[in-house]
Amino acid sequence: MTLSKRASWFLIAVGVWTWAIWPNFLRNIWKDDRSWGDGPTGFFTVHLVLTVVSLAIGSAVGWLxxxxxxxxxxxxxxDAAPSKQLINSGR
Structure with missing residues (x-):
């Protein structure tokens, strides 16, 4: 499968967006009172998993x-060089 330049740049933008948003989200969750009791709460754990999975997916999409x-x-x-050769050779 081949990707167009537009699709490729869109995937790169999604990867960058993911890395711009999710770490900030995790910092906000970290500061939330619901995140900590005697240790990390279920609220924090769920959001940590969401962040890690989103960063992994964003990294894979950006890499693609x-x-x-x-x-x-x-x-x-x-593609440019062979087409010129074909034109110049009379084919």
Missing amino acids: GIRGARAARQRGTG
């Missing part, structure tokens, strides 16, 4: 976007 953008760039430079 980076790979798609690199592949699109290679296709862009790789």
